[in-house]
Amino acid sequence: MVAMRTTCASLAAGLAGLCLMTAPVSAQIDHDGALWEMWLGQGSFEALDPDWKNVRWWLDLQARWREDGSELDATFVRPALGYSLTRRVTVFAGYMLATTFPAGASDRTEDRLWQQLTWNVPVDGGYQLQWRSRLEQRFVEAADDTGWRFRQLLKYTQPASADGRRYLSLIDEVFLDLNDTDFGQEVGVRQNRAFLGLGWFLDDAKTIAFEGGYLNQWISRPGDDRMNHVLSLNLLVSF
Numbered sequence: 001m002v003a004m005r006t007t008c009a010s011l012a013a014g015l016a017g018l019c020l021m022t023a024p025v026s027a028q029i030d031h032d033g034a035l036w037e038m039w040l041g042q043g044s045f046e047a048l049d050p051d052w053k054n055v056r057w058w059l060d061l062q063a064r065w066r067e068d069g070s071e072l073d074a075t076f077v078r079p080a081l082g083y084s085l086t087r088r089v090t091v092f093a094g095y096m097l098a099t100t101f102p103a104g105a106s107d108r109t110e111d112r113l114w115q116q117l118t119w120n121v122p123v124d125g126g127y128q129l130q131w132r133s134r135l136e137q138r139f140v141e142a143a144d145d146t147g148w149r150f151r152q153l154l155k156y157t158q159p160a161s162a163d164g165r166r167y168l169s170l171i172d173e174v175f176l177d178l179n180d181t182d183f184g185q186e187v188g189v190r191q192n193r194a195f196l197g198l199g200w201f202l203d204d205a206k207t208i209a210f211e212g213g214y215l216n217q218w219i220s221r222p223g224d225d226r227m228n229h230v231l232s233l234n235l236l237v238s239f
Helices: 001-022
Strands: 029-044 055-066 071-084 090-098 107-121 128-140 148-159 166-175 187-202 208-219 225-238
Touching: 055 090, 071 107, 187 225
Parallel strands: 029 225
Antiparallel strands: 029 055, 055 071, 071 090, 090 107, 107 128, 128 148, 148 166, 166 187, 187 208, 208 225
């Protein structure tokens, strides 16, 4: 695992260096290389009871590393329950525990409640388009206010091999803070994430997939904005 992180950190540093060479020079943006790892599992309860086939579960686990992947930055645990309204539309409600590890400061804990609607848009030819809307309520340790945030994600995939086992993945997600808080949240567009990568189905049923690629994260902050150049590694499992 240590060797894997070292290799990934080197790749993240390379990606960051490439982006720094091609990006316009700006004194208003603080750049860093990063490594993000995620396991996302979701499925239905049909195996327990056929009448529960529309009841869904969700769990994602994440670890994020800063300083070109050399220092642990944050961990996330996010479970949820959901319901499939149609074959293409699903709603979820869940909880998230976020722990961040700021450099030179004490660890910080954030609890979140979140609600989500996912719509898999009909597209022909093996192409897929997913629209995901998420509302979050943020409760930060040692703060009194509740932060309300809206996130809108659009994901597009298309086959990259004749057998459909490999695919191209494009994602963009916008973060909109809906209120000001005593822990520093301010109304407005505060973050954007853009991902370009490749995916591989690891089984014939196409229920397990690995996606890897480059993610650009822009964060609006007081003073200099931040831009993270991220090597993003994701294992996606559907039951």
